[in-house]
Amino acid sequence: MAYNLLKGKRGIIFGALNDMSIAWRVAEKAVEEGAQIVLTNTPVAVRMGTVNELSEKLNAPVIAADATNIADLEALFTQAQEILGGKIDFVLHSIGMSPNVRKKRTYDDLDYSLLEKTLDISAVSFHKMIQVAKKQDAIANGGSILALSYVAAQRTFFGYNDMADAKSLLESIARSFGYIYGREKGVRVNTISQSPTMTTAGSGVKGFDGLFDFSDRMSPLGNASADECADYCIVMFSDLTKKVTMQNLFHDGGFSSMGMSLRGMTQYNKSFVSDNTDEEGHIIYG
Numbered sequence: 001m002a003y004n005l006l007k008g009k010r011g012i013i014f015g016a017l018n019d020m021s022i023a024w025r026v027a028e029k030a031v032e033e034g035a036q037i038v039l040t041n042t043p044v045a046v047r048m049g050t051v052n053e054l055s056e057k058l059n060a061p062v063i064a065a066d067a068t069n070i071a072d073l074e075a076l077f078t079q080a081q082e083i084l085g086g087k088i089d090f091v092l093h094s095i096g097m098s099p100n101v102r103k104k105r106t107y108d109d110l111d112y113s114l115l116e117k118t119l120d121i122s123a124v125s126f127h128k129m130i131q132v133a134k135k136q137d138a139i140a141n142g143g144s145i146l147a148l149s150y151v152a153a154q155r156t157f158f159g160y161n162d163m164a165d166a167k168s169l170l171e172s173i174a175r176s177f178g179y180i181y182g183r184e185k186g187v188r189v190n191t192i193s194q195s196p197t198m199t200t201a202g203s204g205v206k207g208f209d210g211l212f213d214f215s216d217r218m219s220p221l222g223n224a225s226a227d228e229c230a231d232y233c234i235v236m237f238s239d240l241t242k243k244v245t246m247q248n249l250f251h252d253g254g255f256s257s258m259g260m261s262l263r264g265m266t267q268y269n270k271s272f273v274s275d276n277t278d279e280e281g282h283i284i285y286g
């Protein structure tokens with residue numbers, strides 16, 4: 001059901017790779033809610049992924065840009081304003097990648113040139129796109145800029161590796177730029193910290209299936225889906241959240257406030273059942 005929350009607004013959505021991508025769902029809902037958008041991803045992702053299908057379906061042009069490349073970002077913001085016919089009201093940064101994770105380098109054996117790439121792609125690109133937008137005065141007054149994060153920014157999760165450091169930096173950039181952009185132009189900058197979600201980037205995390213199940217059992221509302229994340233993004237782009245800025249907003253079914261749940265404990269206790277006892281610990285006689 002649509003509410004026309006983004007009627008007349010113009011947006012740029014980074015990071016739709018395929019129909020599992022969170023950005024894909026955000027793009028669909030943004031258009032449903034009345035926005036005009038431009039889609040963007042790296043030249044390789046545009047060639048290899050299926051973003052062109054989404055582009056046709058939504059009548060939204062695709063402009064290829066590497067989010068770590070300033071010249072690409074400058075061209076993107078200039079062209080997006082020309083195509084959409086004015087300043088941009090909302091931007092979604094839905095970008096993450098760790099070459100260390102891809103190359104199976106553990107956190108105590110990081111390749112530092114790959115770490116620089118992880119941080120550049122997954123966090124500094126957020127700074128770069130905001131700085132380029134601000135220098136071009138491309139964002140409308142009261143505009144909303146969002147990036148997607150994960151709770152590993154605050155707590156340690158086995159296997160999340162250098163992406164945890166990238167997410168901490170990403171959330172810090174939202175605060176630092178949120179202050180400056182808010183003060184000068186009334187632009188909001190926030191991050192949404194999303195549950196584990198079955199996407200291309202998500203399933204690259206070590207032990208993702210176990211993490212997904214653990215998180216679902218621990219959360220009173222269960223894991224939040226990509227569609228539900230998209231709903232939250234739409235509200236954050238809308239005029240209903242005009243005074244929300246510099247926040248990391250948990251969208252995780254309650255996971256981040258939990259210590260242990262009944263469903264989690266029940267599953268955990270199963271690991272204590274030995275081969276010759278039942279679930280109450282009584283010996284099973286042959």
Ligand SMILES: NC(=O)c1ccc[n+]([C@@H]2O[C@H](COP(=O)([O-])OP(=O)(O)OC[C@H]3O[C@@H](n4cnc5c(N)ncnc54)[C@H](O)[C@@H]3O)[C@@H](O)[C@H]2O)c1
Binds near residue numbers: 198
């Ligand atoms: N999937 C999860 O479990 C989960 C949980 C919390 C947060 N997130 C975050 O959500 C965001 C979106 O990821 P997703 O899960 O939808 O996966 P995804 O793989 O569909 O999206 C990641 C996107 O980043 C793009 N990208 C990579 N390098 C880029 C670059 N240099 N310039 C521009 N784009 C680039 C990819 O092409 C891809 O479209 C990421 O920030 C991710 O960390 C995901």
